[in-house]
Amino acid sequence: MQALSSPAQRYIHDYPSYDFIDYEKNQLQYFGTAEPMQGFYQKLDRLVYRGEGQINILHVGGSHIQAGIWSGTIRETLHSLHPGIAAGRGLVFPYRAAKTNTPYDYSVDYGGGWEGCRNVEKNKDCDLGVMGISVTTKRNDAWLKIELKENPIIDYSFTEAIVYHSTDAQSYCFDFPNDPQASIQTFADKGYSKITFTRALDTLHLQVKQTDSLQHYFTCYGFKLENNRSGIYYNAVGVNGADVPAYLRSPNFARDLQASPPDLVIFSIGINDALYPGFSAQAYKENYRELIRRIKTVSPHVAIIFTTNNDSYFKRRYVNPNGEKVKQAMAELSLQYNAAVWDMYSIMGGRGSIDTWVSARLAKTDKLHFSAEGYRVIGGLLASALVQDYEKHILTRARR
Template sequence: MGYKNSYPFIRYAENYLEWENKNALKNIFERLKNTKTRKFKVLHIGDSHIQADIFTGMIRDNLQQIFGYGGRGFIFPYASAKTHSANDYRTFTKGNWESTRNVLKDNPFDMGITGATIFTKDTATGFGFKFYRNNHWDAQNKIRIYTKMSNAAYNLQMKVSGYDSLFTLKFDSTNTLPYVAATLPMIPETLEFSLKKTDSLQQFFECYGLLIEAPENKGILYNSVGINGAGLTSVLKQKLFEQQLAELQPDLVIIDIGGNDYAGGKININEIKLNLEKFIASIKNASPEAAILISCTQDFYRRRRNIGAAKDFSELTREVAFKNNCIHYNYYNIAGGKYAMLKWQKNKLCQRDRIHLTGSGYSLKGELYTQAFLNTYRMFLEEGLPASFLVDSLQTVAADTASNTLSLNTDSLDSGMRKIIYFAEKYERVGTIARKYGVTAADLKKWNKLTGNMVDEGEQLIIYQKINKVKSPNWNAKPHEQNLKKQTSSKEKNQTANTQHYIYVVKSGDSLYTIAQKFKTTVKKLKTLNSLRSDKLKPGQKLKIK
């Protein structure tokens, strides 16, 4: 499993999960190694990026190809809740339904893991699913219908395409589980559900979602649940979450939510931290053996303004993860850091809103998540996992453009011009920048293939000036510019022309394995070259690298 394409702004070398305390892993990789005899369950919780299930669907497919099919996971009759379906199935509805989602201010019905509920008193209602890309399903899948158990609940009739008989499911109060289960006689193209009243006491039907899983105890069961616009305050409204999670007992819960909590640009660190820790505590209370992985959002924009709080959020999630003995995935950094969404846009990886991704973008995101998991799993198999593993950010020029900087190339062009690289500030216009450097707006547009008069915060612009007519920038005006000095990495500083190797200084979180991966060598060669008897490293230790 690898990457279909390579992009210079993606930090592939850092694409690992990280932890401060190995106990946070809860032996998940040991469990993963045994998926031939034990099902490995994942619950991935998020927002609109998850509801569409494009990148999470890709993670599901990738891991199931390697570790085996364990089930489709949670699905929901979204059409009855008046919202869109996931990528691999379409939903349809009939009759009058009431519904609620965790993003709504008023929630008249309880909600469970999916964050949505449908309700009706009308027996003429129904809902259904049409599935795509399900040829890899097992023939005898189990289906669970999560509903309110009550003697007043209508019966549910299920029609499986290609099968003549109807299945009747009852939801009376004698059932102590949060769901009723049935076995599908074949792989369905469609599933249709209708209500049937068989007793005068029956008055309603309330559904929290469905789950499809393989009958055997093996493979990967990857559940993804998300609601458009959801944030941490949203998931805390789900009163039935703990009850259903306690029954599901996942091996790994991924918290991939929070962007909507600061999408306006301002971030309330204390409030987000409090809500995130509440949600972690809820998961631990219901499923104490589950490992918890906290991810963060990538860089994004609101109109032309960069949401700089995304960086603050990535640092916050890392702090909370380590404090609460959880795993962390710094997706913000891996995806390129601040202003990276402009690069995603230029490569047609994001949509015009620069929040949501294109199909290619979600495929890349799915690859990155999958590969982070597999990179860490491979480390586990090849050399074991260290007590602490912290992925230090590589200080690249791309990352440093987060400051308002001006880079002047000191090499003269053949035409006697000087090339300037400029990074735009908030709300800047083409004319303003052109006047600042004594060029015309028309030329600035031509050099940068611009069509409008506005530029995006962080956008990189090329400016050409005649060397004998260089206008000094106004250093007292905003944005504050400064000359960028050419940066060199630590390995370049330590390289010499007289040796056949260079020196690498070990950082916190480094291991022989990750260093070997970074420099395309092997652990064995590193140990031989440096006369190492063990795999232990200390920050500041110097290693020879060929």
Template sequence: MRYCLNKPAMIKNLILSLLFCTGTTAWAQDTIAFTLKQSYPFLQQDANIIQNSVTLTEFYEKLYQLKKLRKNPVHILQIGDSHIQADILSGTVRKLLQLEFGNAGRGLIFPGRVGRTNESGTITSSSSGLWDAKRIIYTNQPLPIGIGAMTIQTEQAGNTIKLRVNPGELNYSFNKMTFLFEKDLSSYNLVIKDSIGQQIAYVGPYTFETPNISRVWLPYSISQAELQTLQSTNLQKQFTLYGINLENGKPGVLYHSTGGNGAKVKHYIEATAFAEQTKELSPDLIIISLGTNEAIEYPYVDPRFTDQLDTFISQLKQHNPLAKFLLTIPMEFLQKENAKKSGCGNYAQQIN
């Protein structure tokens, strides 16, 4: 299906098409043509509407300029629950946007398997030694929650995490890594090795960068890395990881996604480090895809849901004052083989 982007209004239809895997055709002067291959007859395309879409005009303009000039990355952050942790919807949108506007890297990742849960199909992680883990839904347990909607920690020097970006239609090899981690006097250093075990970079807790952030430029692009904790002083007792951002230094789209199985809006509000760490991703657009786990409790409807959503958005705006926001309604689901028992429609109305 052929599609054209004008400056910049038609891009909003592209965003809709990608988020809901539909196709639309539009024509205008000063356009960029492309083809969206996938469309499904059971999708109600007329129901896919972005309300108040004028607020996204600046974001559309950035995409348009990226397409025309191939300069400067555009940053998108999608926040959600298990649907986003699995990176199925977000992974599809990421791929299609990057095929159209350029691939600036895989973006934010979290080594879910190290925390004994699932992870995006674009990466594979493993570890050695003992690692504690905390998911975002367990707010009463130790360990703060940051950008990855999950936290892992080790108290053993010499432990490792192996990360690999899996081969696919897009090349996600990287030459820049941004670590979001607990960076203080008690934190281990980190050695970065390539696939043959050669040390290529070093992360220490003492830098002039923002607290809990270290950016590392690698001498060459790699698709696999080993991270090893290193104790260099007696004060260092632990290493706590919130997430890693992988980039390739090229112009294009960086589509970050973060989600937690079972997560609700209230869990993100209670995650002490989450909102603050989002600013390190410099999002131009923040997509919030929550409400499904609230809807599971139907017919009970949490009267605080709308207020919680407003609070969460306010937290994000505090740290990302220039970002635009897009809220998606929760997807329908079957509960005990009866779709009518789902409360998704009720929560969708509240989000709207």
């Protein structure tokens, strides 16, 4: 079996070349050893060469990730690398029920009245999980619906799902009107139910139902759409405005990972940590260390990629001086955890480069977020860097 498709077939998106992007820097850097990433690549070898196993990638961030375009571009690129490498869509959430934006590749509908809670809301006390967001209803006729949009290249239909939800005696039960015979196995101590559908679906329709007078509410923390195929799950977790402490306020973050322990975590949290002049690199690193500690209780040998912040302004008027500080902090964390770093800050041109990206319509005029095309560009760049690093592993393996 060929390891990967030819370079001409590799990427599903064609991107124009921009003279202000430093393509020579578009690579993964290691300030320690590459041992954890090599372990990840060995799992990828088994999948690519023998068609064996499922791989879970977790990409965590703020609004850059909630929008779904950056992570979605990487997902689709990886899933197009080789026949049979796409396992399923992975983590999704009914964002619209929480009155916030939904990723581009699925739609959300709901009924019955839902109240959202996000990990950036410090005044709320919510037992949040890995997705950092929840929706709660007190109505026994409420429902949620997530419909995957058709992908012309990749089949993301699902035959199984994980529902992360409240599981105490006061919580409503649920079923699935579009597949009444679906099997539901609940693991109350782990905070989720495993669903096996009788046929492949592209729509998840959850209907709340009351089966006991004690039941008076239901909280949903997210879904993972699965099937029994080998392949890669690229799971994206993003909450608008989230910094690293926001994910530390999700007490069930690590518990939820037990259902699908990550083999690789991509950290893109930092733009909200370092948005203002009072940024503390030391506190930033300590917060990351605690988050990594929690993840390693579930996946002790997890591989990690840190993505440095994009260049930005604060208050739209002042160049943010903290991009270099975040870059240095991530280099130090890379050394400590033998993690990789993808230096977006330098690749896009360094300090002040956001102005050029705005002029090229790759970034928005808030000088903080990218445009849809900009997110596709950085997604393609990171995917390219990851694939090229894996190809180096393949060449080294072939020489042995």
